[in-house]
Amino acid sequence: MAYADQKMSSNKIVALVIVALIHVFVGYALVTGLAYEAAKKVISKVTTVDIKEEKPKEEEPPPPPPKEDVPPPPIVAPPPPININPAPPPVQTVNIAPPAPPPIAVPVAVAPPAPPPPPAPSKARGASVKGGWTSRFNQEYPARALRDEKEGRVGVRVGIGPDGKVTSCSVTSSSGTPDLDQAACAGMARFGRFNPAVDSAGNPTSDSYSTTIVYKLS
Template sequence: MSYADQRMSGSKVVAIVIVALIHAVIGYAFVTGLAYQYVKKAAEKLNTFDVEEPPPPPPDEPPPPPPDTPLTPPPVVSPPPIVNVPRPPVVMQTVTTPPPAAPMVPIAAPPAPPPPAPAPPRIAVPVTPRGNQGDWFPQDSYPAAARRAEAEGRVSVQVTVDTRGRVSACRVTSSSGNSDLDEATCRLATRNGRFNPAKDANGTPIESTTSIRAVKWQIEDR
């Protein structure tokens, strides 16, 4: 046994003996009724008793350093060579935009010619007037304006006669020179004229035109 072990064992024995004595005194104090102060002082002495710890073992020697290794410098990397690549020439192209086309305007087709008028039916029996044509133009129907103007003259007209024998249209073919006399002639012929209508080969009444006798307008008292 080393000297440190012997010293530590002796200290432990002394500590054990002291602890045993303290326990015996405490027990006696409780039994004999000693004052609490004595017990407290004994406990304080026990707390302040220091047991010396053995010194720590010496540290292990560090291993010897490895032999010096020569430092090898990193290899020098040379930069890649610069290669000049020729660029293709830039060709500028001019694009000409054609002008916008003119809008197409549809050309209207010329109107179709009207169909030819149907040929008038062939007249087998011509139109004839009924009664005296002079009665269609009485003297009291003399236009007042023409009378005041003392207008006189002869008027010839052509009338269209329908299938009933009535005048459906009238036009002046020879004027008297006075519009009042011309208008009065057509008005009276349309209102008073009566005819036997014309007929075709089958005897069916058809529309036709005819001329009536010229009407002479003259003031009586002159």
């Protein structure tokens, strides 16, 4: 029984609390709703103000300016007529003398140059044999060739100085016997005497002379 009473008392308390909350909610809703309506009416009164726009007064037009005495425009004279075809300038004639004829070249006879003088006769000449010394070769017959009875012809070429003496000798044609060849050049150096060669001015100069020495037993 105590438990049942206790449960019923708690249910009453809960019911009372719920009823109280409902009353509070309803009162809050009423209070806020009334306040909202009152505020809405105040705002509508404040914002809805009739403003009457005044029309601007029309300004009267200004009076016209007084008329001034304007002088009449000046009279402009028309420009003088212009002569489009002016008279041509006078033409001056100038007499120009004809050009002088070019000078005529007259051929002038030119004497031919004098022929050069003939050259002076040349005094040049070659060396020549002086005296009869060629016969002495048989007197100087080589002893071996004489003993062997050798004969022959030896061609020699000798160089001659400005003094007419033999300066060199060479065998141009051998006899076939060496003793005779050697004797020919030795005899030319020993016995040979020449008139020296001279140049075109007549001065002695070097030259050469070719001859043949004949060795023959009598």
